[in-house]
Structure formats: C-alpha cells, structure tokens
Amino acid sequence: MTTYTVTVEPIGSEVSCREDQSVLDACLREGVWLPHACAHGTCGTCKAQVLDGDIDHGDASPYALLDSERDEGRALICVARPRSDLVIEGEADVDEGVTVHQVRDYAGTLRRVEEPADSVRKMLIDLDRPLAFNPGQYVQLRLPTGGTRPYSLASDPAAGRPIELHVKRSPGGAATDGWIFRDLAPGATIALSGPYGRFSFRPARTEPVLLLAGGTGLAPIKSMLTHLAAAGNGGRQVVLYHGVADRDALYEHDWLQRFEREHPWLAYRPALSRGRWQGRTGRVPDLLATDYPRAAGHVAYVCGSPDFVTETMKALMRARLFPRDIYREDFFDAADRAAGKHIVRSPLLGR
Numbered sequence: 001m002t003t004y005t006v007t008v009e010p011i012g013s014e015v016s017c018r019e020d021q022s023v024l025d026a027c028l029r030e031g032v033w034l035p036h037a038c039a040h041g042t043c044g045t046c047k048a049q050v051l052d053g054d055i056d057h058g059d060a061s062p063y064a065l066l067d068s069e070r071d072e073g074r075a076l077i078c079v080a081r082p083r084s085d086l087v088i089e090g091e092a093d094v095d096e097g098v099t100v101h102q103v104r105d106y107a108g109t110l111r112r113v114e115e116p117a118d119s120v121r122k123m124l125i126d127l128d129r130p131l132a133f134n135p136g137q138y139v140q141l142r143l144p145t146g147g148t149r150p151y152s153l154a155s156d157p158a159a160g161r162p163i164e165l166h167v168k169r170s171p172g173g174a175a176t177d178g179w180i181f182r183d184l185a186p187g188a189t190i191a192l193s194g195p196y197g198r199f200s201f202r203p204a205r206t207e208p209v210l211l212l213a214g215g216t217g218l219a220p221i222k223s224m225l226t227h228l229a230a231a232g233n234g235g236r237q238v239v240l241y242h243g244v245a246d247r248d249a250l251y252e253h254d255w256l257q258r259f260e261r262e263h264p265w266l267a268y269r270p271a272l273s274r275g276r277w278q279g280r281t282g283r284v285p286d287l288l289a290t291d292y293p294r295a296a297g298h299v300a301y302v303c304g305s306p307d308f309v310t311e312t313m314k315a316l317m318r319a320r321l322f323p324r325d326i327y328r329e330d331f332f333d334a335a336d337r338a339a340g341k342h343i344v345r346s347p348l349l350g351r
C-alpha cells in the first residue's frame, strides 16, 4: 500500500496518508484537527484548498463540491484520497477551551439495547478502552456489510464505559432497518471509530444556553447536560427544548424531569408537534418565536434532522441571534443527500 505525505498549511504539519485513506482521517488520527461535520462528503464543511499534488475526489456530493470548485483546486477532504504527496490549506484553528482528541478505532460489545420510544433504540456499548471526546461529538459505526454511519455520543465523556447512542429507525435504511433494528442483540460486537465533529459544548462561552433538539438530536444534548452536571455549569442558565412528533416519540422524559428537579439551572421544555397532552404542543421553531422575541445574548446548540435545524436556525436568527452564537449538527442521511438538503452556504451555516 502506497503512503503519501500531506502537508497542512498554514500550520506546516506533515501527516502520513495511505492511498485508501481520506485526507481528513489521516489528519484526525495524527491529532491535526481540521473543520468537519458529516465526514461523508455531504455537508461541505471540510472543504479545503489543494495547493499542490493530485487528489481523488472520492464520493464527494456534487451539491457540496461544485464542478467549478473542483476546477479551482478545492476538495472535500473527508472523502478525498491522495494520489501523490499533497499540500493543502485548511483552517486548523480550534475554539478556546475545546480539546482535540485523536481519532482511534475501538472494538465494542453491546451491553444493553432498549426501545425508549417508537422507532428509537438506545444502545449501551462497552469499549475495549476508554474513548476521550467532547460532549456533542459523534462516532462512526462500521456496518457489517461495509461502510460507516455517524451516531452522536449521548453519554458524559467523564463517565467512561459504556458509551450510549440513540438511533432512530429509517425505513429501508441499511444501518438501521437492515442491521441495528433487525440483528443487533446484547453481546454483539461493534467496530467503531471516533471522536468526530465540531459540534461540541464550548466551555469558554459563558452566556445562558439554549439547547434545541429534534428527535434523536437529543443524544449529543444529553451528553452536554450530563457533562455540565458532572463538571459544573459555571452558573449558566440552560433551557432545553425537545421536539418530537407525538407522545409515542417522546423519550428520556422521566429522566429529564428528574434531572430538572435535581439541577435548578435547567428548564426542560418538551414539545409535541401533534396530539393533546399535559405539556406543550407545537413545533420548536414556533415555540421559540413565542418564548424568545429576542434571543440575543444567548448561545444556542441545535441538533436534529436538516429540516429541524434549518427551521430552528431561522427562528433564532429572527430573534436576533447571530450565526457565531449558534452551533449546529444536521443528522442528514442518504435521502437528504439525494435531495441536496445539506447545502448550507448561507449565513445559516453556523459554526
């Protein structure tokens, strides 16, 4: 197997990259952090300039990397593989207080699996060694049939093993319908790698916090909450909106009610899109518009389907919150990719 040298400018770091490895993977495994979100050639976050050398663009989405951008020497380094030694230019800066954790491979054993809501599986996985990550980051599960899928870590980074994942079933989906909801049972072995992603709690931001989760978008948000409870929340007030379709889709409700009683800094606001119950009914973006005519002065973390994230971002920006105050994670999948829903070139990009 041929190995090439990738030089990352302007920091000048040199990384070895196999011909079958993505440039991003090689960098993250050697502790050279570069911005990325999906790691599947879909969102465009990892776009970098190739200053010298030949690259294979791999499975880059034509929506995320336009032909004109390829011609200008741009590449999505999460799917691009080297065909010679390379020099690339990327933004290697890391936000204040955020730790860079090297990506590694892990062997896991499924300890327990639960179905806390309609079409949602909660998986507790013991790993062969501790996984260091920032609250909000994700891992890539290796499918038995090949390929990987990203899932956000729901556990507190300091709690060690097991790690916790929340997975929603996608009808006809290779990972969920074809494996996780069909075959996976306690004792199963699971190969994964991580941690990935730039969606993580920013300890240096001391403003009051809005946590906005749609469906299993709750997973990284739960990790942030348990981290704040364990590490101290620095006097921040935290408001969590969890939006789901109906009562059957609401999960972690009892746990969050208990958490709210034990931690007075949290206000928990579950919301159903439809159906009558003792709580609120309505979409999270609409409830935000009612509750926060002005949200300036907050910092927000938004996670869920691309539609949920986009609509929630719009509501926050109408309430005068700037993109620099909003961190987002879009749980897009193959259908979103086919529909080009991931395109985030506007101020709605967030960070």
Ligand SMILES: Cc1cc2nc3c(=O)[nH]c(=O)nc-3n(C[C@H](O)[C@H](O)[C@H](O)COP(=O)(O)OP(=O)(O)OC[C@H]3O[C@@H](n4cnc5c(N)ncnc54)[C@H](O)[C@@H]3O)c2cc1C
Pocket: 037, 038, 138, 149, 150, 151, 152, 153, 166, 167, 168, 169, 170, 171, 172, 173, 174, 175, 176, 177, 178, 197, 216, 217, 219, 220, 329, 330, 331, 332, 333, 334, 335, 336, 338
């Ligand atoms: C950073 C990140 C973190 C994530 N974290 C989580 C998480 O914590 N929890 C969670 O539940 N999900 C999460 N996701 C989503 C998750 O990774 C998978 O995308 C999801 O589970 C679907 O995987 P799948 O293999 O079952 O479906 P896929 O095979 O990817 O298919 C998804 C859907 O698209 C349809 N489809 C497939 N191909 C096409 C096509 N060409 N055209 C149209 N439709 C098509 C399928 O029928 C299916 O309904 C995350 C995604 C990202 C990017």
Ligand code: FES
Pocket: 035, 036, 037, 038, 039, 040, 041, 042, 043, 044, 045, 046, 047, 064, 076, 077, 078, 079
């Ligand atoms: S991180 Fe490379 S396209 Fe999303």
